[in-house]
Every structure is written in structure tokens, then in C-alpha cells.
Amino acid sequence: MKKEGSFKFVFRQAKSKKIYYIFSILFAIIRMVLEIIPFMMLPEIIDKIIAGENNTNYYLLRFSIIFVLLFLSLIFKYISTSLSHKATFACLANIRYDMLDKLSKMSLGDIEKISVGKMKNIVIDRVDKLETTMAHIIPEVTSCLVGIIILGVYLFGFIDYRLGFAGLISIVLGFFFMSFMYIGNKKMFQNAMDKTNILNSTAVDYINGIEVIKVFGKEKDSYEKFKTAAHDGAYCFIDWQKKCNLWFAIGFSIAPAVLLGVLPIGSYMLMKGLVTISDFIMAIITSVAIIAPVIIVFSYQDDLAKVGIIIKEVNTILEAKELVRPSELKEEIKNTEIEINNISFAYEDKNVIDNVSLDIKKGEFVALVGPSGAGKSTLGKLIASYYDVNKGEINLGGINIKDIPLATYNKYISYVNQNNYLFNMDILENIRVAKPNATDEEIIEICKKCGCHDFIMNLENGYHTVVGSKGGHISGGERQRITIARAMLKDAPIIILDEATAYTDPENEVIIERAISSLVKDKTLIVIAHRLSTIVNADKIVVINDGKIVESGKQEELLKMNGLYKKMWQLHIEAKDKEEKLC
Numbered sequence: 296m297k298k299e300g301s302f303k304f305v306f307r308q309a310k311s312k313k314i315y316y317i318f319s320i321l322f323a324i325i326r327m328v329l330e331i332i333p334f335m336m337l338p339e340i341i342d343k344i345i346a347g348e349n350n351t352n353y354y355l356l357r358f359s360i361i362f363v364l365l366f367l368s369l370i371f372k373y374i375s376t377s378l379s380h381k382a383t384f385a386c387l388a389n390i391r392y393d394m395l396d397k398l399s400k401m402s403l404g405d406i407e408k409i410s411v412g413k414m415k416n417i418v419i420d421r422v423d424k425l426e427t428t429m430a431h432i433i434p435e436v437t438s439c440l441v442g443i444i445i446l447g448v449y450l451f452g453f454i455d456y457r458l459g460f461a462g463l464i465s466i467v468l469g470f471f472f473m474s475f476m477y478i479g480n481k482k483m484f485q486n487a488m489d490k491t492n493i494l495n496s497t498a499v500d501y502i503n504g505i506e507v508i509k510v511f512g513k514e515k516d517s518y519e520k521f522k523t524a525a526h527d528g529a530y531c532f533i534d535w536q537k538k539c540n541l542w543f544a545i546g547f548s549i550a551p552a553v554l555l556g557v558l559p560i561g562s563y564m565l566m567k568g569l570v571t572i573s574d575f576i577m578a579i580i581t582s583v584a585i586i587a588p589v590i591i592v593f594s595y596q597d598d599l600a601k602v603g604i605i606i607k608e609v610n611t612i613l614e615a616k617e618l619v620r621p622s623e624l625k626e627e628i629k630n631t632e633i634e635i636n637n638i639s640f641a642y643e644d645k646n647v648i649d650n651v652s653l654d655i656k657k658g659e660f661v662a663l664v665g666p667s668g669a670g671k672s673t674l675g676k677l678i679a680s681y682y683d684v685n686k687g688e689i690n691l692g693g694i695n696i697k698d699i700p701l702a703t704y705n706k707y708i709s710y711v712n713q714n715n716y717l718f719n720m721d722i723l724e725n726i727r728v729a730k731p732n733a734t735d736e737e738i739i740e741i742c743k744k745c746g747c748h749d750f751i752m753n754l755e756n757g758y759h760t761v762v763g764s765k766g767g768h769i770s771g772g773e774r775q776r777i778t779i780a781r782a783m784l785k786d787a788p789i790i791i792l793d794e795a796t797a798y799t800d801p802e803n804e805v806i807i808e809r810a811i812s813s814l815v816k817d818k819t820l821i822v823i824a825h826r827l828s829t830i831v832n833a834d835k836i837v838v839i840n841d842g843k844i845v846e847s848g849k850q851e852e853l854l855k856m857n858g859l860y861k862k863m864w865q866l867h868i869e870a871k872d873k874e875e876k877l878c
Contacts, residue, residue, distance in 0.1 A: 305386055308393070309382050309383075309386040312381065312386065315379070316378070316382045316433055318375075319375045319378035320375075320433060320437045322375035322378065323437060326368045326369075327438040327439070327445075328441075329371065330364075330365065334581060339357075340357055341572075341573040375434045376430070376431075378434075379430045379433055379434045386425075391422060393613055394613060395418075401617055402616070402618055402682050402683060403682060410495075411496070416492050420491075421488075425606075428598040428602050432598060435595070439592045443585060443589055449581060450585065455564075458570065462585070465552045465553050465555050465556055466550050469548070469552075470550055470593060472549065473542055473550070474546075476546075477596065481603075484601055485604055487535060488604065490524075490527045491528055493524050493527070497524040553582040553585075553586055554582070562575075618680065618701065619683060620697065620699065621698060621700055624700055624703050626694055628694055628707075630657055631657045631691065632657050632692060633689065633691055635651060635652055635678070635690075636687050637652050638650070638677065638684040638686060638687035639651075639685050639686040640685050647842050648677065648842045651839075652844075653844065655819060658818065659835065660822070660832070661822070662821075662822045662830035662837065664827060664860070665838055665840050665859075672712075672793050674839065675821060675823050678791060679710045679791055680701065680708070681710075691707060708789050709783070709790045709791070715778035717762045717774055719761065719763055720761060720762070721758065721760055722759070725766075726777065730784050735758070738780075741784045744783070746776065779792075790818055790820050791821045791822075792823065826867070827863060827864055827867045828867065833849070835848065838858070845859055
């Protein structure tokens with residue numbers, strides 16, 4: 296497939312606002328033409344001056360026209376810049392919308408491969424860096440190219456082509472030296488972006504892990520890692536700048552010096568009668584005028600290279616593989632029974648789920664248990680459609696979940712895990728995420744049923760308490776109970792609890808379990824648990840080991856088998872007894 300160019304990408308992302316770019320370019324070209332017309336008027340004025348014309352009205356009229364043209368060019372420049380900025384801000388917003396929309400359609404496994412620092416860097420910093428370039432480069436480069444063509448045609452075709460070549464000597468020589476700046480530029484910029492991504496990721500890890508770092512006395516090692524990343528993040532730009540400084544200084548010293556070619560050659564031609572005095576003067580003026588747009592176009596070459604690399608990085612998200620789902624439901628979902636038929640799933644090359652089959656009836660309480668890393672959480676996420684299975688199928692109501700739109704399927708599932716996220720909003724709005732049209736009374740009622748109303752009311756601002764980034768202003772147990780209340784407010788027919796009581800103390804665990812029991816009546820409940828005492832009343836306990844179902848049945852049945860579950864149960868009882876003795 297042919298690779299999409301940077302400008303085509305920008306115009307596509309501008310969507311309905313691309314017309315702003317078109318008019319921005321049009322007004323920029325008009326502005327450039329308005330600035331050039333006065334140059335076209337100068338030969339006649341110069342001839343009149345040389346001829347000794349003393350008509351004041353003649354000069355007043357011409358210079359008044361020039362003033363009006365230059366004033367109009369400023370107005371058109373303002374309009375062009377305003378339109379390009381409007382289009383650019385719309386484009387950047389659309390890029391971010393598309394990236395976030397893409398993330399909602401991607402496999403959770405693919406998302407987790409991207410570090411938080413790199414994600415933030417792409418979505419926020421990288422996209423921001425496109426603003427200045429896109430807002431200016433599109434109208435300015437286009438208009439400057441038009442200006443260069445018009446002035447070039449005028450100088451070579453209407454004045455004297457020999458003086459035209461004389462004016463090009465310093466420009467060509469200057470840009471020859473400046474071209475050395477761009478050797479390896481893409482590689483240097485890519486290196487800078489990679490080092491910046493590493494710095495962002497390291498900084499996020501360092502800040503998020505500061506508590507662990509201090510507890511285990513790893514301040515020196517962790518700080519050295521951050522210091523190294525910060526040093527590399529700075530010096531990749533410094534080294535790049537050092538590489539460019541010499542060539543830039545030489546090139547930008549020579550390129551604008553057009554008179555070094557025009558003056559001696561033009562003077563010689565004037566003495567020999569090869570050009571008129573007015574043509575010589577116009578050659579000087581036009582040569583000086585043409586250098587500005589040439590330098591502007593050339594100065595944007597570096598930005599154009601950066602835009603290409605940034606868009607390439609943005610496309611790592613925009614072109615990422617999506618979960619394969621239709622946009623519309625073709626067949627009605629008749630019930631909420633889940634059928635898992637011979638599914639297998641692997642992270643990279645590591646097989647996590649191996650040929651698993653399981654039926655979960657409507658309203659059934661099913662527990663998934665097993666050693667750490669056995670695959671039980673992965674199976675829960677596959678049921679929740681966070682990943683696509685590599686082999687086999689998962690059906691809901693007899694329909695393969697791959698044939699159900701994500702938005703539709705999500706209405707059937709409430710998923711709560713031990714690391715559920717709270718937004719930096721108050722408690723009411725955090726819970727309302729599950730049901731945007733829910734009233735305050737509905738939310739409070741759910742919280743009462745979930746056993747978290749009392750602790751919320753004891754907070755400084757009650758339900759209007761802002762929980763902080765990731766819910767950091769409240770305890771882990773309180774955060775978990777709020778996420779459970781949020782899941783219950785959604786009122787989905789299938790609830791998956793993945794270690795949902797991991798952060799709660801024994802007393803609150805009992806409260807939550809009772810609340811869940813009353814709230815999940817007639818709902819399908821899938822619980823992934825390490826604390827086996829929380830699932831003894833399950834209709835079906837499924838024991839998973841090495842990605843396979845090794846045992847299945849009720850508590851009593853599994854204990855009689857003398858298999859893995861019984862060993863786990865004995866270890867659980869021993870640990871619980873020790874815990875009670877310590878208390």
C-alpha cells in the first residue's frame with residue numbers, strides 16, 4: 296500500500312475544516328502577489344526619476360498605491376494565518392480524538408505494550424509540536440514558492456537572465472553549505488524522540504514508584520537511572536545542534552549576500568552597455584527580495600522532516616490493529632449464557648490459555664481459581680472482550696462475541712479488578728461514569744447497598760470529595776468499594792470481579808460480599824479469586840493451571856478429588872489460621 300504523505304495526512308485529519316487550509320493558502324498567495332506588485336511598479340518610477348520627472352502627483356499616486364497594496368497584504372496575512380490556525384487546532388483535536396477512539400478499539404494487550412510515558416508523549420507532546428509547523432508551513436511555504444516563481448520569472452524573463460544567474464550565486468553556494476546540516480537529520484530527530492520517550496517513561500516510573508524506592512533504599516540507583524535518561528534527553532538535542540551550528544552559520548552568512556554577485560557583474564554589464572540603469576537597479580531590488588521567501592522555504596525543511604517522523608509515530612497508534620468487531624448487530628442476542636469453545640490465547644510467544652472450554656449459565660456464580668500466572672485473569676479478560684482469542688470462540692447467547700459490536704457487548708459486562716481506575720473528579724461523577732444519566736439519588740442508593748455510603752459521608756465533602764489522580768486521595772480499600780459501586784450502577788447482566796476485594800480488610804470484605812450477593816441476584820457472576828473463602832458458595836469452581844482447566848465442580852466435590860484445589864484450600868486455611876493468631 297502506498298505510504299500517505301504528510302500533507303495528505305494533515306488535510307485528511309482536518310476533515311470539515313480543510314476548506315480553511317484551502318482559503319488560508321489562497322489568501323497567503325494573494326498576500327504574496329500584493330507584496331510583489333510594488334516591485335513591478337518600480338521600473339517605471341525609476342525611469343521617471345532618472346529622466347528628471349518632477350510631477351509630484353505622479354509620485355504621490357504611485358506611492359499611495361504601493362502603501363495600500365502593502366497594507367492589504369498585511370490584512371490578507373492576518374486572515375490567512377487565522378484560518379490556518381483554526382484548521383490546525385481542529386486537525387490536532389481530530390488526531391487526538393482518533394487516537395483515543397483507536398485505543399478504545401485496540402486489544403488491551405497491545406495498549407499495555409505502550410508505556411504511560413510514551414503514550415503521554417505521543418498524544419500530548421508530539422501532537423502539540425505539529426501546531427506551529429502546520430499552522431505556518433502550509434500557507435507560508437506555498438505562498439513563498441509562488442513568490443519565488445513570480446520573482447524568478449520577472450528577474451530572468453523581464454529584466455535580464457544574466458543578472459538573474461548573478462543573483463543566484465550566493466544563494467546556491469549558501470544552501471550548498473547548509474545542506475550539510477541535513478545529513479543524518481532524520482536519524483538524529485528519531486534518536487531525540489526515542490530518548491524523550493525514555494525520559495518520559497523513566498520519569499513516570501520514578502514518580503509513581505517513589506514510595507517503593509524509599510522503602511527499599513533504592514534512591515541512588517533509581518535517581519541515577521532518571522539522571523542518565525535526563526542527560527541523554529538533553530544531550531541528544533545539544534549534540535544535534537552542535538552538528539548543525541557550523542554549517543548553518545556559514546550558509547546563512549553567504550546565502551543572503553546576493554549583492555556580491557549582482558553588483559560586480561551588473562556594474563560590468565552597465566559599463567559595457569549590456570543593461571540599462573533601471574534594469575540594473577531592479578535586478579538589485581529583485582535579487583534582495585527573492586532571498587527572503589527562499590530562506591523561509593529552506594528553513595522549513597527541518598520542520599517538514601520532523602512532521603513526517605511525528606506523523607509516523609502518531610500512526611503507530613492510528614494504524615494499530617483493532618479488535619475485529621462489526622459496526623452493527625446482525626442477530627439478536629437471545630440470552631446471557633456464555634459458551635467458551637476450545638479457546639487458546641498467547642501473549643507474544645507465551646501460551647497463556649490452552650484449549651479451554653467452559654459453559655456459564657445465566658445467573659450462575661462461577662469462580663476461577665488457580666496459582667498465580669495460571670491464566671485465570673486472562674480468561675476473565677477474554678470473556679470481557681479485552682483481547683481476541685487466537686483460536687476457538689466465545690459465544691454470548693449463541694453468538695460469537697466477534698460478531699457483536701463492542702459498544703453492544705460492553706452493555707452486557709461489568710468488569711472490576713484490583714487496580715480499577717478513578718478519575719480526578721468527585722465521587723458522584725466517578726460512579727456516574729457507568730451510567731451518565733443516573734441521578735444523585737440512584738448513585739447514593741447503590742452506595743448504600745454496596746456498603747460504602749457511610750465512609751463516603753465521613754469524608755470532608757461527602758459525595759463531592761475529589762478523589763485525586765488515580766483516586767490517590769483515598770485508601771485502596773475505599774477506592775475498590777467505589778469502583779464496585781460504579782460497576783453495580785451499570786446494572787449489566789454479567790459481572791466479572793477480578794480480585795475485587797484485594798485491597799479491603801476482612802471486616803469490609805464481609806460487607807462487600809454481602810452487598811454483592813444482594814446486588815447480583817439473577818445476574819451472572821464470574822469471580823477470579825485468591826481468597827478461596829470468598830467463593831465457597833459458588834455454583835461452579837473452575838481450577839486453572841498452566842492455562843488449562845484441571846478441575847471443575849462445587850466446593851465439596853473438589854475437596855473430595857484430592858487434587859490441586861484441595862491443596863490450595865489447605866494452604867488457604869493454614870494461612871488464615873496464622874493470620875488470626877497474629878491478630
